[in-house]
Amino acid sequence: MASLAHAQPAPVSAGPAMRPLDRTVAILALLLLAAASLYAANVVSLKNGALVLVGSLLGVALYHAAFGFTGGWRAFVTERRSASLRAQLLLLALATVLMVPVIAAGEVLGRPVSGFVTPIGVPLLAGAFLFGLGMQLGGGCGSGTLFTVGGGSARMLVTLLAFIAGSMLGVAHAPAWSGLPSFGTFSLWQQFGVLPTLVLSLAALGGLAYLAARAEQRRTGKLVPLGWTDAATPRLLTGPWPLLWGAVALALLSLVTLLVAGHPWGITGAFALWGAKGLAALGVDVAAWDSWSGAGARAQLEGSLFAHPISAMDIGLILGAMLAASLAGRFGPKVDLRLGSLAAAVLGGLLMGYGARLSSGCNIGALLGGIASGSLHGWIWFGTAFLGSLVGIRLRPLFRLNG
Template sequence: MTISSPSATVTQRLPDQGVVWLAGGALFLGALVLTDIISLRMASLFLIGGLMGAALFHASFGFTGGWRRFVEDKRGVAIRAQLAMVALAALVFFPLLAQGEAFGQPLVGALAPVGVSVVVGASLFGLGMQLGGGCGSGTLFTVGGGSVRMLVTLAFFIIGALGGTAHLPYWLSLPALEPISLGASLGVPLGLGLTLAGLAAIAAITLLIERRAHGNVEPIGAPLPQKGKLLTGPWPLLFAALALAVLNVLTLIIAGHPWSITAGFGLWGAKIASAFGVSVADWEFWTWPGQARALQNSVLADTTSVMDFGIILGAALAAGLAGKFAPKVDLRLGSLIAAVLGGLMMGYGARLSFGCNIGALFSGIASGSVHGWVWMICAFAGSVLGIRLRPLFFGRGASK
């Protein structure tokens, strides 16, 4: 799942009408059902998830391939797009979170403790995403795009996340600092300024390394897709970054908290395990008020789960519109083992570190949480190790 600027020479394909009708119909009917049995608010978040899935697919906007391309090829355009996305969201998050509410909706940021669990979990996640072939968002949008192998990654992602819920109380007993919000502790101007400066510094480092390696840098892309490409793609990375930042802001305003992905996986695992007679409700994690309520209620009442479903369907719709929905089956033993191990590591690591590249890095840093920065550093370090281990599973020179 390599992220790069979509080529202008991509051959135009005809939309897959069957996929378009199926995915589009599912999004439409899903929104109607959610409006009827849950709320218009939940239906809105479901459709926002659909738009996120479309943006992710049309720009091939994930973290796994972009980080790998920087490590292996010294090309950092994808990382700069990710940094731009975080910066754009932070510009709105900081003042909104300082205000504490929007249109009567209380707002909370993606804040978490900084401790052993984040360091271990993020490192494990970074390693796992290079073996599994995608991060949290990347796994969902590639599943929506028809990747059968990524279904394996997702299945074991869910299992790993469930295991993480069993062990999280222990990890939280280890040394950690209380959640640190740059906006709350330093004030919005200084906290936001430091956040933007940090993001700009990382972008500058990627530019320096890329220019030294190649004598030039790849452009991040136009702010808008080419004429007629809005529905069918491909989208420039910068446009996708802007779209995802806006959609995360909408998520914050409507849901009351930023975009997250992997919390839903742990809930799905708990629901499935409970259906098979496992006493998940007795685990300490699932006795906590919010978790107990989520386990007791329908999965359709869980914001993260509903948005995850929307991402998959939105990516499927985008794939159909682009004529790129093509289920791929990779039955090579090494690839399947990597999918299993990667999924387990990502699920477990995400639970320990309070999220993935979206919930911890994107939403965390945009919220001013210091844990988001620690997560990014540790996940990148783990990712470098994962890149070194990939040839053991995919062979020399293999890329996904």
């Protein structure tokens, strides 16, 4: 994740005083959030209006818990600090327990639900590797990029714009990649049943958490817990939150997303649409491109940004993070104009956007959504993206990136 979330923020004993800027931003964020939700509910559907609000709660949880994958993976690789990685594994475990039985049932109160199950093949492997590499250069994963943009990071806005451009390239090149070898999909719960899938998943996640904890203890001589280590009390509205709170909140909101949207939480599925609409607004005939010539793609181009469920949630997420940052007294432009840093942001964003489209998702849609759907592809994405992240960590000094 971005520099904002390299480490769990230190707890403080008193609430942060809101500056005039923070008050203004908090009011603006609330007004924009209310307008976005009401617009989506009235113009599109009540479901999409609700998804804007669910996205905003995800943004609050991500920001207050400083919860992301990029910095956590790097902290473990370079320093064996495992708190963030263990929190991610806890999130995966909780989401799996909550979501696999629901997905296996196929419906809730008469409404269909389905998981994310992606074919396992060359596109998945290549895309996950490129995404893992890109997240270390760009400074954020799918969710991390959005919530840090909401928090006021100018550098991460550059990453996001490149992310969108890379997504458009990925969509354009997807037909060429689709002809490469693939072994099809593999659903664990369909093959082995729900209970064995839960047991296997929890055993694997628990084993990884144990190994990560042991590695931290060997390197540092102690194990940082996922809750606070002193007497300070976390604050729900102003933050910061312990990682434990973040993992629980994100797991519960992932379940809410499944129940409301009918599918797991996703992030990057909307980015190519944002890019296409942006170019169309500038007069580019995007509808003439092969990747946007189908009936479904044309309907998305002509429809509202809020008509796409993932897009509605992404907009809500940014506004929720904006609100959280202002409540925390930490909103403000965070600018890093060093040439190396900006070059890494652009390259990282392009790689993440391209990789996400090849592998049908990012750390949220492919990793969290895949594993919590009981799909083998989520586990393969995890391992391959981690390998790409190792390469990205090695490349960071070339761009003079800190940490």
